[in-house]
Amino acid sequence: MAKIAFILLCHKDPEAIILQAQRLTAAGDYIAIHFDARAKREHFDLIKEALEDNPNVAFSRKRIKCGWGAWSLVQATLYAVEAAVDSFPRATHFYMLSGDCMPIKTADYVHDYLDDNDVDFIESFDYFESDWIKTGMKEERLIYRHFFNERTQKWRFYAAFNFQKKFGLAREIPADIQVQIGSQWWCLRRQTMEAVLEFTRKRKDVMRFFRTTWIPDETFFQTIVRHLIPEAEIRTRTLTFLMFTDYGMPLTFYNDHYDLLLNQDFLFARKISPEALELKERLGNLFAASGVRFQISGEGPSLFRFLTGRGRIGRRFASRFWETESAFGRNRELKIIVCKKWHVAKRLLASVEKHTDLPSMAYLFNEESSPLPDLGGIQATLAKRTRHRRALMRMLFDYYDTDQMVICLDPSSLDLIYDFYGDRSGTRMLEIQCDFSDDYLIGHANRIGLVGAQTPKETLESLLPTIRQDIVHESDKIRDGNFEHHYRLREKDDYEAHVVALTGFLKSSEEKAGKVATVNHLFAD
Structure with a gap:
């Protein structure tokens, strides 16, 4: 021994x-x-x-x-x-x-x-x-x-x-x-x-x-x-x-x-x-x-990063000198779907693709595996995409030869939302506000590596209020931004309210927005 x-x-x-x-x-x-x-x-x-x-x-x-x-x-x-x-x-x-x-x-x-x-x-x-x-x-x-x-x-x-x-x-x-x-x-x-x-x-x-x-x-x-x-x-x-x-x-x-x-x-x-x-x-x-x-469970470092990061205000990335003129173009418009439940946003995005001709990409700044065309390596990693975000979006507009594009972002990406709204192009945002059960929040904590399969129940229960408040805080910060053309699609609202939100977001007819809104089990977990 x-x-x-x-x-x-x-x-x-x-x-x-x-x-x-x-x-x-x-x-x-x-x-x-x-x-x-x-x-x-x-x-x-x-x-x-x-x-x-x-x-x-x-x-x-x-x-x-x-x-x-x-x-x-x-x-x-x-x-x-x-x-x-x-x-x-x-x-x-x-x-x-x-x-x-x-x-x-x-x-x-x-x-x-x-x-x-x-x-x-x-x-x-x-x-x-x-x-x-x-x-x-x-x-x-x-x-x-x-x-x-x-x-x-x-x-x-x-x-x-x-x-x-x-x-x-x-x-x-x-x-x-x-x-x-x-x-x-x-x-x-x-x-x-x-x-x-x-x-x-x-x-x-x-x-x-x-x-x-x-x-x-x-x-x-x-x-x-x-x-x-x-x-x-x-x-x-x-x-x-x-x-x-x-x-x-x-x-x-x-x-x-x-x-x-x-x-x-x-x-x-x-x-x-x-x-x-x-x-x-x-x-x-x-x-x-x-x-x-x-x-x-080994969640110590991730818990520490999560808890010490709460309440901090500021932009993660300042403007880079080489991006000052990296505008998408005055006649272009970026449409951003913001949602904490990625699967919900992806279901809606699939419906947008089906009923419109808008190119779209899901969570390209949050998910490494998000499929993107080869743009000379700038798209290779999340770090590169985020660092050169304006240049990346301009190249995507050029690649698809379009003046309108739809992307998805996590609500935590507030710095990106501010930056895109600061561009000379037009920007519209649809915020999908979902309900969050305790089971979903626990699953979310597992997916982001905050906790593990062996994390004690007591630790999970003590974290739930903090995680829930963190999500609420992200939504509040978006609202505090007073962004133009900011539409909300709430889980608790009825179909008609969803159509109104989508009509404004897509700048489309109510008929087309109604087709997009017809998504089976949109909010199902």
Whole structure:
């Protein structure tokens, strides 16, 4: 059975560190601790005194001062790893943790998971080909030497960087390694960890290189493991659940996140708030429990994006300079059907196609699979369609050689509606307002990936009011836009009212609008 040596880097909250070590070792696992030399000596003495009689606890042979983005974090990890390898010969896995991490599964579940998956778990994406780094330095992290800490010695950091850049002092990356990048929260098998330590002793050139790279904790182990271990034995993921805010800061979990954490497909989570004492106690008790069954739904990230996105006002895409003159044409008219229930809009669109000669496209800005003609690649992805939306629509008008066209949009695409109404062409909109049952809303949440098949009923019930209000809010924002030629076709209205709305929207006769309105089971789910 798997036996884990946890590698713990910490710098504060000694009481919590003691509890964490006691809980993890109570299940028969091990822990090797590096306590930052910047922290108070009395805090380290408190930890060491409380744990010195525990044979499953080891301390790194040397304490060093750690700084964000610096080599010291990797060196501290290596010191703790060396202590774990030497002290715990029965350890089969080495799992990187921080003082803010807590288990979100039982010890039995964790051990069984590692037994069933004889691989290394570490994020390791190609440094140059992946988009793991979103902003800031990329190549410069590696090809220039970084001797100073960017946060504590900012002036020296950038002075040294600019000096090297000005005088062309870039260096070569070691020729036989392919630099990788990823999260620093990994779980590696013993044979892998021993191979890494042997590599650090033999390859002094690689060690010198990484000692002066910037933020090496995101590249060192990720690169070395990928260099030493066959790809088939690596899972490019972390087993620690963590999320980041829009500002790049780690999301903190509190007492009311217990159920959400247990449902995620991870073994540990960070970061747990120091004030979340109830959550820490419950998770600590969970780790020691047995016979617990978990419903893995994995909806954490999608829930977070959904809930934090509510109430925000603004356009997702600003105007691009190359689209300023990308008008459809003054004599052209775009007709937009807006409906949250896509199948309802598609049924009506099929009737429009049947009884008129208008070219039409369903949800081309919301649905990747929406069929479109080849327009030179601009239609290839949703991102391209949305980014070049005016140019795309002008090309579609030209392709079909028409002055009128019908498309469908989701009500959430308010920025597109504003943009199309801002064009010099004519625009008309038909908003289909449907009724929404609880079952439909649950199905909708499943379709958009907000929840999963295993999401607990209590979570679904708590989300329903938010989802329903979100749909109402989208409709209210459309109404607040005071768009010209805005017609509404309501599910609760009768056939005659539908004909009136369609007559105005299509600018057609009542007879033709009546034929379009004759759709069997238009609003059926």
